Amino acid sequence: MARKAAAHRYRVDDARGNVMWEGEGDDYKAVPPEFRDRPGDGEPAHYIYQLADDGEAVLIGVQRSEAEEAELLAAQYNDQESGTDGN
Amino acid sequence: MATKYSVGLRNAQLDVISGASGIGGSGLLRIYSGTRPANVATAITGTLLAQLTLNATFAPAAASGVLTANAITGDTSADATGTATHFRIWKSDGTTAVIDGDVATSASDLNLTSTSIVITEPVNVTSLVITRGNA
Numbered sequence: 255m256a257r258k259a260a261a262h263r264y265r266v267d268d269a270r271g272n273v274m275w276e277g278e279g280d281d282y283k284a285v286p287p288e289f290r291d292r293p294g295d296g297e298p299a300h301y302i303y304q305l306a307d308d309g310e311a312v313l314i315g316v317q318r319s320e321a322e323e324a325e326l327l328a329a330q331y332n333d334q335e336s337g338t339d340g341n
Numbered sequence: 342m343a344t345k346y347s348v349g350l351r352n353a354q355l356d357v358i359s360g361a362s363g364i365g366g367s368g369l370l371r372i373y374s375g376t377r378p379a380n381v382a383t384a385i386t387g388t389l390l391a392q393l394t395l396n397a398t399f400a401p402a403a404a405s406g407v408l409t410a411n412a413i414t415g416d417t418s419a420d421a422t423g424t425a426t427h428f429r430i431w432k433s434d435g436t437t438a439v440i441d442g443d444v445a446t447s448a449s450d451l452n453l454t455s456t457s458i459v460i461t462e463p464v465n466v467t468s469l470v471i472t473r474g475n476a
Contacts, residue, residue, distance in 0.1 A: 290421065314431075316385070
């Protein structure tokens with residue numbers, strides 16, 4: 255009898271840690287498309303976690319609006335230009 | 342001057358990547374936009390654009406200090422639109438990060454047919470090559 259692959263658990267939070275969705279599937283495409291896609295401008299980012307066997311939530315990706323990602327990249331670029339250490 | 346290793350030693354070190362203490366079988370290749378993290382232990386901040394499953398045997402034995410991944414089946418439907426800049430390889434458990442690298446269309450660690458990823462469009466790899474330094 256064929257063995258079914260073990261399902262993985264996933265969770266999607268907003269930036270404040272509020273759970274937007276939680277579920278399981280064979281791979282992360284089990285996460286609903288609306289959370290795997292970028293949010294619209296002004297909507298909260300989607301923090302996608304996969305839950306390890308020990309319960310640890312491992313961040314596997316963040317879906318941000320295009321405007322928020324551009325802002326983040328600009329901030330990182332400015333930090334590099336000024337020589338600021340992240341700390 | 343940095344230490345220098347023989348070709349045989351570099352090949353042996355690279356072959357560990359394919360084994361259980363490295364990627365192991367059917368690891369996951371996740372492709373991101375945004376800024377590459379400082380190292381593998383640093384959390385991802387980029388947008389996850391696509392996920393591809395690596396071959397059950399990651400790569401054949403290394404040669405000349407180079408490990409070339411076996412063919413990787415493309416992702417038929419990307420998850421977000423963006424410009425691919427870096428990747429992270431995870432073990433098949435999806436939670437154990439193993440390798441980070443750069444993405445381009447040529448002369449990079451991971452080369453794609455295009456770095457302009459479009460949601461629901463396919464994502465295809467042309468090559469994934471790891472070269473051991475200290476030659």
